[in-house]
Amino acid sequence: MPSSKKPGVRLAKYEKLISRFFEALILASLVKKCHGSHVTIRHDLSTIVGIKRRFLTNLAFLCDCTKGGPSTTAISVENRQDCFVMWLASNEGVSPKMTSFVESVLNDLRAVPSMGERQSLEASLLQRTAVFAHARVFKEWKMLVRLAGKALTVLAEVAHQDTALQEWLKQFQLRRDQTPISICRLAYEIRQDEQIHNIEVLHNSLNDTSGPDVVKHLKWVAHFVGRLAARVRAVKHLMDDAARLEHDLENPWMVKAVPLPQATSVPESDKHTNLRGILNRMMDASDPERERLFTCIDKMDQAYSLMEAILSRHADGSNPLKPVIHCEIQLIDHFHDHQLSFWEENPYVACSKPTCLLCRLYMKHHPIPFEETDSHNNIPTNWSPAFLPCGINDSRFICQRNTLNAVIRAIRGPILVQIGRASCSSTFHADSLDQITQPDYDPFDHLDSDSTSLTEVEDYAWPTGLGNLGLYERFELLKYSS
Secondary structure (H helix, E strand, C coil): CCCCCCCCCCCCHHHHHHHHHHHHHHHHHHHCCECCCCECCCCCCCCHHHHHHHHHHHHHHHHCCCCCCCCCEEEEEEECCCCEEEEEEECCCCCHHHHHHHHHHHHHHHCCCCHHHHHHHHHHHHHHHHHHCHHHHHHHHHHHHHHHHHHHHHHCCCCCCCHHHHHHHCCCCCCCCCCHHHHHHHHHHHCCCHHHHHHHHHHHHCCCCCHHHHHHHHHHHHHHHHHHHHHHHHHHHHHHHHHHCHHHHCCCEEEEECCCCCECCCCCCCCCCCHHHHHHHHCCCCCCCHHHHHHHHHHHHHHHCHHHHHHHCCCCCCCCCCCECCHHHHHHHHHHHCCCCEHHHCCCCEECCCECHHHHHHHHHCCCCCCCCCECCECCCCECCECCCCHHHCCCHHHHHHHHHHHHHHHHHHHHHHHHCCCCCCCCCCCCCCCCCCCCCCHHHHHCCCCCCCCCCCCCCCCCCCCCCCHHHHHHHHHHHC
């Protein structure tokens, strides 16, 4: 198969930057999509900063009203002299409905109730949030009902079946009298049931023949119970945090949407779009592993048709990428481009979901010292920086170039290690957290739990004596010596 359809040399600096970024992204998504476990950040609720972060994260979560990513929401607060401005960003743009929803929730929370009024306000907020996300709530409930039915079918065929678990699963049924709020309340009430714990026990006790299917179904049952219950808990957290943020909430507030910027289109392939060329641009010129890695990637192409997959994802391919600017990046760029001041002078982007690896690295290497947020550490295939119409003459070019190059440098080490094994990684985990945990589990526990310890993929302080080795060899030595 020819490696290119477009002749020419990449002379323009901006086009060269974008081409190199997307070819590295496509290769990385094929070779090693998952770069470690979920990272969860603990909010220190003994501090005002921690309370504010949890407040914004819960509010962003409630804004995410559809499944699949379009409504993934990020929030940051601008600190102006005369007011606070709550900026909203969403993957496919903030709708007027979302802005109105946040305004109404914020207005209710600013009216800090007495103890006697709290219960009615909490019920009102839960009603509003459940109705706002009704499409997502019903979709998650239907998936939960279907999975519970599948689990019941499998359990009926298992010897010594757990009748209590079966009875518990039977409560998940579709009924005409169900409403978004009744579904969320039911999930919240049963989130700590003994059967949630029994699901984990069952995971470890079923034999190989009966185990895989039923465990998979039960795992997702627990997952969706947790996701639906999270809306109730998020409202409770908002009420708690609003009471402690009374001083800030007394000030004037505005809610604004970040204008949806234009994403950068994936380029067409050209004569430089070939495996050895892409790999060569990811390596140091003096890397002694060069020839061995060339051999490895040739073997991978034979086994996985890498080149065909890479070409298909370019603009002139059979299955081109459809890049979007993730909501976190929209907010980061908006605050940086307009030199806005952050709430509490704390650069923090709250998001309705854990960030992807690229957003996490973009924050880490951006000139603004953003606080780390939860991350699932997966590499997405739909990620894009903002399009710069004037290319290198755009005032944003230098910042974008430096940040994107840092992101590429951060992911290339693990990618080269994986290529050195001449195989694609099969490691995978979902973007959302695994929902089978301890009996007191709630899917929003990641807002309060300790951070997960990870082997960092971004930067390594190479020990003395390793500097002259190839990148792949250095990573291998560190892996076996740690």
